[in-house]
Amino acid sequence: MPLVPMKQILDEAKKGNYGVPHFNVNNMEQAQAIMRAAEEVKSPVILAASRGALKYSDLIFLRNIMLACVEKYPKLPIALHLDHGNSLESVKTAISLGFTSVMIDGSLKEDGKTPTTFEENVKVTKSCVDYAHPFGVTVEGELGTLGGIEDGVGSGKVQLTDPNQVEKFLKLTGVDALAVAIGTSHGAYKFKIKPDPDKNLLAMDIIREIHKRCPNLHMVMHGSSSVPQELLAEINKYGGKIPPTYGVPLWAIKEGIAAGVRKINVDTDLRLAVTAAVRKFLYENPEAFDPREYLTPARDAMQKIIKERFVEFGSAGHAYDYTPITLEQAKKFYKK
Numbered sequence: 001m002p003l004v005p006m007k008q009i010l011d012e013a014k015k016g017n018y019g020v021p022h023f024n025v026n027n028m029e030q031a032q033a034i035m036r037a038a039e040e041v042k043s044p045v046i047l048a049a050s051r052g053a054l055k056y057s058d059l060i061f062l063r064n065i066m067l068a069c070v071e072k073y074p075k076l077p078i079a080l081h082l083d084h085g086n087s088l089e090s091v092k093t094a095i096s097l098g099f100t101s102v103m104i105d106g107s108l109k110e111d112g113k114t115p116t117t118f119e120e121n122v123k124v125t126k127s128c129v130d131y132a133h134p135f136g137v138t139v140e141g142e143l144g145t146l147g148g149i150e151d152g153v154g155s156g157k158v159q160l161t162d163p164n165q166v167e168k169f170l171k172l173t174g175v176d177a178l179a180v181a182i183g184t185s186h187g188a189y190k191f192k193i194k195p196d197p198d199k200n201l202l203a204m205d206i207i208r209e210i211h212k213r214c215p216n217l218h219m220v221m222h223g224s225s226s227v228p229q230e231l232l233a234e235i236n237k238y239g240g241k242i243p244p245t246y247g248v249p250l251w252a253i254k255e256g257i258a259a260g261v262r263k264i265n266v267d268t269d270l271r272l273a274v275t276a277a278v279r280k281f282l283y284e285n286p287e288a289f290d291p292r293e294y295l296t297p298a299r300d301a302m303q304k305i306i307k308e309r310f311v312e313f314g315s316a317g318h319a320y321d322y323t324p325i326t327l328e329q330a331k332k333f334y335k336k
């Protein structure tokens, strides 16, 4: 079964010069939507579980939903990824559950809020790399901090990544991928004004500079939901109260991909898609009470947006470009 280390998916994305979306998973319907869309457009898959998702699902339920994806879609390369690990312990737990990739967010302390120093970040990130690589597991680190505190992940203070620190960080830690802070934030409330392609929305120069200095690095863009306006309109039409807000436009993400971003994290857009579909269905069918009835359009709505992201980021059509490698093979790579 092609349960692959995430490094392979990103290495291949680099060869093909495309980006791969990372989708957060919390339940069966989300997992099915991701996999159905991936099969439809033939894309490799990064299934990500946050600490919050693992807690919500008592670990074991989400783990088995993710493994069910691998069993049901045996031909698609799939990486199981821990999102925003906050300690070596959280990384150990994910690896014991069978994850093939982990993120250690050493830019924040274990509380997921307080920014760390460069040295503290290096220390915790290196300890995770030293633990994960002998299992063949990929490690994503983070330098700089994102804005946004809605999800309990983030300090609320933006600290853009300093390109001068990147080479040293890579050398000292050995991470396979690096999340960079360029002005995005988690959640739905990213920008108050509609992003203008003629104005600098994100610090793309940072991405370009890092890419120039470290051309082999796989950069990761967190907080990259696009917050589709039609979903907000639908939510509000059917009883929601979401104030005006904007996300990261697809054109900005494509600029990032062209400059070396290989993984793009998306969670909020799926939450908005579910909410819009459920609100609409229940509004139009006030007599309904079978969750399967309203979760079916919710799953379809997620699948639609996921498919769009696979296509727009360029990973569609690349699932069968390569022979999946195992963690055993990755172990040998790291041993060398």
Ligand code: G3H
Pocket (backbone or CB within 6 Å): 024, 050, 051, 052, 053, 083, 084, 151, 152, 153, 186, 187, 267, 268
């Ligand atoms: O990075 C944040 C993701 O959107 C996960 O959010 O911790 O609420 O699951 P969560």
Ligand code: 13P
Pocket (backbone or CB within 6 Å): 024, 083, 084, 185, 186, 187, 188, 221, 222, 223, 224, 225, 226, 265, 266, 267, 268, 269
């Ligand atoms: P969004 O909140 O923009 O979807 O970002 C998700 C994310 O970065 C998960 O790590």
Ligand code: ZN
Pocket (backbone or CB within 6 Å): 084, 186, 222, 223, 265
């Ligand atoms: Zn994130």
